[in-house]
Amino acid sequence: MKTTKQGHLIKTTCILLLCLTSVSMAKSYPPDNAAVLYYKAFLMFREPSQEVKDMMRDLREGKIEPNDQIKEYLDENKYVIEFVETAANIRECDWGHDLSRGLGVLMPELLKVRLTAFMLCAKAQILAEDGEYKAALNQCLTIHKMARHVSDSLLISYLVSASLNDLANNRIRDLLSSMPQNLDTLTWLKGQMVSIAVNAPSLKKALAVEKTISESEIREEKIDSLLEAMGDDFVKDEITADALKKVKAGDAGFFKDNRAYYANIMDDVIAAVELPYPEAHKRLKTLQERTEKEAKTNSAAIMAALLSPASSRVCTIGVKSDTFFNAIRAAIDITMVKARTGRLPNTLPDDLPRDLFSGKDFLYEKSPDGFVLRCQAKDLDKDEIYQYEFRAPK
Amino acid sequence: MNSVENTENFVRRGKAKITTDPRMDRHVLDDAFAAMDKSSTLKRSRSNWTWHRSSTIRLAVAAMIIVAIGLLAIQWDPQKEVPSEMGPVAKSPADSLSVMSLNMAYRRGGIEAMDALAETAFDLPKSRSAKVSLRELLTESNGV
Numbered sequence: 001m002k003t004t005k006q007g008h009l010i011k012t013t014c015i016l017l018l019c020l021t022s023v024s025m026a027k028s029y030p031p032d033n034a035a036v037l038y039y040k041a042f043l044m045f046r047e048p049s050q051e052v053k054d055m056m057r058d059l060r061e062g063k064i065e066p067n068d069q070i071k072e073y074l075d076e077n078k079y080v081i082e083f084v085e086t087a088a089n090i091r092e093c094d095w096g097h098d099l100s101r102g103l104g105v106l107m108p109e110l111l112k113v114r115l116t117a118f119m120l121c122a123k124a125q126i127l128a129e130d131g132e133y134k135a136a137l138n139q140c141l142t143i144h145k146m147a148r149h150v151s152d153s154l155l156i157s158y159l160v161s162a163s164l165n166d167l168a169n170n171r172i173r174d175l176l177s178s179m180p181q182n183l184d185t186l187t188w189l190k191g192q193m194v195s196i197a198v199n200a201p202s203l204k205k206a207l208a209v210e211k212t213i214s215e216s217e218i219r220e221e222k223i224d225s226l227l228e229a230m231g232d233d234f235v236k237d238e239i240t241a242d243a244l245k246k247v248k249a250g251d252a253g254f255f256k257d258n259r260a261y262y263a264n265i266m267d268d269v270i271a272a273v274e275l276p277y278p279e280a281h282k283r284l285k286t287l288q289e290r291t292e293k294e295a296k297t298n299s300a301a302i303m304a305a306l307l308s309p310a311s312s313r314v315c316t317i318g319v320k321s322d323t324f325f326n327a328i329r330a331a332i333d334i335t336m337v338k339a340r341t342g343r344l345p346n347t348l349p350d351d352l353p354r355d356l357f358s359g360k361d362f363l364y365e366k367s368p369d370g371f372v373l374r375c376q377a378k379d380l381d382k383d384e385i386y387q388y389e390f391r392a393p394k
Numbered sequence: 395m396n397s398v399e400n401t402e403n404f405v406r407r408g409k410a411k412i413t414t415d416p417r418m419d420r421h422v423l424d425d426a427f428a429a430m431d432k433s434s435t436l437k438r439s440r441s442n443w444t445w446h447r448s449s450t451i452r453l454a455v456a457a458m459i460i461v462a463i464g465l466l467a468i469q470w471d472p473q474k475e476v477p478s479e480m481g482p483v484a485k486s487p488a489d490s491l492s493v494m495s496l497n498m499a500y501r502r503g504g505i506e507a508m509d510a511l512a513e514t515a516f517d518l519p520k521s522r523s524a525k526v527s528l529r530e531l532l533t534e535s536n537g538v
Binding site for chain 1: 505508
């Protein structure tokens with residue numbers, strides 16, 4: 001009797017162990033870290049020829065229709081697309097950057113994600129041509145998710161991320177303007193855009209990392225490699241050339257003073273980007289001009305002048321990208337009204353995402369074949385007001 | 395007085411009386427043959443040594459001529475009359491993927507400049523021309 005019980009116990013234990021093992025094995029894919037799959041995709045990525053690259057650009061710009069060469073190229077990279085799609089849906093993404101290398105840290109993924117995004121754009125357009133609009137939209141959402149996976153590391157990551165967002169937003173705008181107004185698809189898209197908005201790239205975070213890394217580079221023992229990495233094409237005037245001489249001759253005290261100055265400026269920059277756009281831009285412009293002016297007379301300001309980004313421009317790029325994203329979200333809501341009622345609303349629905357240049361609602365205007373969302377304030381670098389046109393198929 | 399005058403005087407004085415004996419003649423003849431055999435062997439071995447020596451010299455001369463032709467070929471390389479210097483060691487393409495390089499590319503020409511950077515950074519080394527000069531070959535194989 002006792003032996004039979006022991007036998008049952010052993011059998012049960014074995015079955016439980018087998019179940020646990022199978023569950024753990026089943027959970028091993030996809031991995032927790034999206035970067036693993038991105039790297040895998042990049043290993044298999046087949047670079048397009050210049051001809052195909054040009055064709056994909058023309059396709060994005062609406063100059064040509066999808067052709068066999070582009071389709072063939074996408075087919076060659078079908079597993080790459082598959083890995084990237086899976087990776088984009090994973091929450092965590094750790095690229096394994098060795099930040100102790102300072103500004104010498106390598107980020108090959110930034111260039112690869114751009115090339116992959118071009119491919120996803122082309123695929124979205126081909127799917128749309130075949131009437132597969134939801135799948136096409138999904139390609140665009142993949143680009144948005146990729147953008148979030150590269151956004152926070154450093155300032156350059158943030159800028160690449162903004163460029164990816166623009167690529168995706170342009171495609172979604174085209175799709176919204178051509179696809180049938182299916183309420184289910186639009187509701188699904190709205191939900192996806194909301195979830196993507198939650199993890200929006202943060203300029204503040206990127207600048208904070210940039211500050212930490214650059215600060216560690218402003219040292220006597222690191223200056224030669226830093227200047228080498230910068231190259232000499234930034235030396236465009238006598239003032240910069242003179243500053244460079246001082247940097248090369250700088251002692252420990254020189255670099256200590258420069259570190260302190262740079263840290264203060266970057267703290268001011270990080271605080272400024274949190275302000276509404278017009279104030280932020282004005283403050284950043286002032287900080288930039290002050291640093292450049294002081295670098296001529298105060299040697300402690302030289303490294304800040306050399307290393308500080310054109311923060312007012314970076315801020316504008318971020319605001320422009322986020323505003324375009326908000327315009328898409330607003331357009332989805334407007335199109336949903338049309339899908340429900342059969343006609344475009346006469347006024348802008350309430351509680352829609354805003355124009356971040358002005359901090360106000362978009363100006364909404366119906367046009368003969370759709371509608372326009374217009375910003376209420378300018379891009380202060382380009383002195384231009386942006387507007388987003390959407391067609392609304394009958 | 396030399397040996398020729400001695401011999402002439404000796405003959406003139408009529409003192410050339412030589413006593414002959416068949417056994418003595420046989421003995422002298424045998425000695426002569428033995429001496430001749432010995433002399434012949436020595437000569438052959440000397441001849442072998444001389445032959446070896448001369449072929450070594452010939453080989454050395456041939457080698458010198460080849461080396462001389464080689465040196466002349468290098469000197470007279472029509473494409474590169476002036477000895478070419480090795481260019482600076484190429485920067486690794488990976489260096490252009492550092493944050494600072496990407497930053498500088500962006501500062502130069504925005505996101506398009508970064509795309510252009512991707513074309514060079516990920517470009518595999520090109521295969522080199524099959525036409526390689528003797529100097530390049532020597533340089534590469536000897537590392538000088």
